[in-house]
Amino acid sequence: MELSNKKIVIVGGSSGIGLASAKKAVDQGANVIIVSRSSEKLDQAKKEIGSDIATYAADMTDENEMEELFTKIGSFDHLVVTAGTATYGNFLETEVSKARDLFDHKFWGQYITAKYGVPYLHEEGSVTLFSGVVAFKAMVGSAVLGAVNASIANLGQTLALELAPIRVNVVSPGIIDTPSRYGMAEAERNEFYQDMAKQLPLNRVGQSEDVADSVIYLMKNSFVTGEIVHNEGGHRLI
């Protein structure tokens, strides 16, 4: 399936993997709409994409905002939800409220977005959700994030059955160099990337474009559903 003239909504499209996916989809002639909470980030992303795409400021965790968003957008072809956050912490030291916050944001945000977006999707369209490597590889400090990501993987596979013929797939990134890690000091971040690169079979961490390639593939391939695409340079193998 070609993406030319297809209407694609990317929630999380103002940064990182979502922004790279938006750029690639625009390059393929798609009519892309990007959504995130911050109007400033959306304006900046639109400039970077360099095309007159539509932008909407909305919070994926807010049911009213998602309902209003999709009413405004109307029918469309592909929904991609890259919006999400990651928090880590030792199990015994993490407050339950913080663990709930992560579910509220990354799990319930994607759930709500899909719930309000899917009724407007064309039958031959697709949904792409975002999980992450810690769902599939246990790591110290990621009990909650691992559970959130595993829940999304399961949600995607169940929805692939329930919503068929709409296709539903999940991308699971590994360590990807995106603004989500800008909270770390640059020197510390680079050290972390170099350390990971030494351990990974492909000797590098990922870039947003690596993962955006999977997003494009999942929208285009009309015989793929219920799939979990692992974009992590072999991280589960080490």
Ligand SMILES: NC(=O)c1ccc[n+]([C@@H]2O[C@H](COP(=O)([O-])OP(=O)(O)OC[C@H]3O[C@@H](n4cnc5c(N)ncnc54)[C@H](OP(=O)(O)O)[C@@H]3O)[C@@H](O)[C@H]2O)c1
């Ligand atoms: N980067 C990695 O190493 C990595 C690893 C594993 C999994 N992942 C997953 O991959 C996905 C994309 O990550 P990324 O690194 O590209 O993240 P990113 O660069 O931080 O971008 C996240 C995007 O989501 C938007 N967003 C966040 N919360 C939102 C909300 N409640 N409603 C609407 N928009 C929201 C942000 O914009 P606003 O702030 O304007 O809302 C931003 O556009 C996430 O699900 C992440 O957990 C990433």
